[in-house]
Amino acid sequence: MNRELIVRSSSQAVDFALLKDGKLTELHKEENSNDFSVGDIFLAKIRKPVTGLNAAFVNVGYEKDAFLHYHDLGPQLSSMLKFIKQVSTGKLKDYSLKNFPFETDIDKNGVITDVIKANQSLLVQIVKEPISTKGPRISSELSIAGRYLVMVPFSERVSVSQKIGSKEEKDRLKRLVKSIKPKGFGVIIRTVAEGQKVAELDKDLENLLAKWTAMCKKLYRAQTPSKVFVELNRASSILRDVFNDSFTGIHVDDATLYNEIKEYVAEIAPAKESIVKHYDSNVPIFEKFGIERQIKTSFGRTATMSKGAYLIIEHTEALHVVDVNSGNRSNKAKNQEDTALEVNLLAASEIARQLRLRDMGGIIVVDFIDMVKSQHRKKLFEHLRDEMKDDRAKHKILPPSKFGLIQITRQRVRPEMNIKTTEEDPNQTGKEVEAPIVLIDKITVDLEKLLKGPAKDNSITLNIHPFIAAYITKGFPSLRTKWFLEYKRWIKIQPRDAYTYLEYRFKNKDGKTIY
Template sequence: IKPKNFGVIIRTVSEGKGVAELQKDLLDSISKWESFMKKLPETEPAKRVWGEMDRTSTLIRDILSTDFTNVYVNDQALFEDIRSYVHEISPEMERIVKHYKHKEPIFDHFGVEKQIKNGFGKTVNLAGGAYLVVEHTEALHVIDVNSGNRTASKENQEENALQVNKEAAKEIARQLRLRDMGGIVVIDFIDMHKPANRKVLFDHLRELMLLDRAKHTILPPSKFGLVQITRQRVRPEMNIVTVEKCPTCDGTGEIKASIVLMDDIESNMTYILREQNEKNVTLCVHPYIAAFIKKGLVSLQWKWFFKFGQWVKIKEVSSYHLTEFHFLSSKDEEIKL
């Protein structure tokens, strides 16, 4: 099918494709070449005749398959570009490209943000209750498989371990592609005593890894039950932050001592009741702090009553962090301190 006076480079993704499909791709490339050659004589210097595909088109080219049911795009110009490109490479799939027009952010609408947080965290939960723990070091990546709340009798332990390991292998193959983890990956599967089961798991993992476009090598389980994978990175590794700084301790791991917190509350209360002469004040605190203030026959709340000569209401707000507190006036407006 190679035309005269042309050279052809066959990419590895072409493996297993039929002649008709390869010829169609080749004719598309020739059509682009002819279009380029027609433009060239008329083009003035410094004007682009032909450009490399943008990142979106490259991504569509690499991953688009018949498994796709919809491709949603929230940008009009990008939608037109993608639809045009898909029409060019696969006209029958043009209908799946759709313009997202809702006011709600596209990631929120489809739950992508939540999936990213769940999928890129240190712990990845599996459907059956098992989970993976993914650790990264300078030298290698380590994935530990845990059965979680899945338990079985002694007779079924081996079978249960195999099922959990196969389920984990599927997610591990997916995680390697999602995060594009390159270099050495060591997987600590749940121990299995039967060599036949270890072989079943190894073959299952190899089959799952066939979907991975990156060059990789999988070694059989070692005598310690570890599976080693070397994988070539296709793009920069995805490192998404899935944890947030604690609003209570500001990431230090330490919070204000409760006795100091009570001093702060009482100090502010003194200013509000005696300096600003506020009446019918309400103190809003976390439920744990509220319980501490109300605790005992002669509670802090009663001590404040005797000290200030007026009753301070305590309101529990579960959304507050432990050391957060606010004062409300008689009109339920926050008193600025």
């Protein structure tokens, strides 16, 4: 399995596309104007505690106040407030916490007005970016993420990622981290730490401590609200979270960003530094790697799959609904049950991809094709769970209900990726139509059905608008030539002036429309 990260830079934003064997699996956008990214830490001011919500609204500098629930304060809130007060006034200049006396933990079922007051300053971290009309969601339980470790100040706990299966490896990592962990800091051992030596873990921990020290220095006489810690840029954070030996290329079209990423990769994986390449060509980088086409075909209300199957994805205020359709497909399955299983397994893989690609969060309800056999429903559930193992967002999948529905909850920390895939109708109807690039994919899918279906036609003519006909036949190798090489059949193209731009029909040798 080969993975590539493609980075496109513009004056307004930076786009990141993660490819797995050439297929688009994740798409991220980092806008230059976004000052409230997940992981950023602010010295904020309590605006108003609300007893009824057991929460407080906090001024972090955003146009809307951030929301801080009591359960997000963290047990060591009293210690943190004491630390902030001493550091901001200059009384405490040792930021290591080794000699800092901790206060008693707050009651986990307490009332917010008992522990914080209006106009009080405290450190908060963005855990969910502003979405729609809501301000950011924040937490006072701080954490600073590194490559292998996550450091948690005002704690002594050491925990290991549940994704590390071996108990022996978990015990080894815990033992190593406890031997190097500074007093006053807890540590979460990440999945990528599996198999790493103590030197690598210690280096990562030293980097995290340096970041903590730099943040604390900003607290002295800092105004509220102000940002005191900036999370890595999106490219570096993606690499930090997903980078492994399967990466074969990182392509960047901006020289400055290229140098930043190359420097970061050299730090976390020196042996892989050579895979970072500066892309310099007149062809846009997303077109070169086929990403634009995949974006057009993957976003929108309908997401197509192989052999004619497709998904309908609807969004409401409360949840997302996905409907699985077999389409007008032909297959070699013996019966309807086997067909349903085949389509459902295909759909499960595509749904897992779509959730990551669109960064859909909240409640997702999937209406799979009904299956009678319980073993088939179990197989589908296990397959969907396996497909979502690579999803970095926290999620939970419930088994199929009696109605064949599968419910998924998925963590939402950023606005959903929403890309417009329709374009203005070239026939000047005032409406919008699917992008022409999607049309070519549809024609190819329909052609495959005709050539590989049970009722194969020996002679097929594609009737289509002259502009599209020219696109299919011109150049070398032309699209028609590619069809010939794949299907071993020559398709006759018949331009039709009377057709609209996106209209097409397949006809047999008798001139009868067959699709």
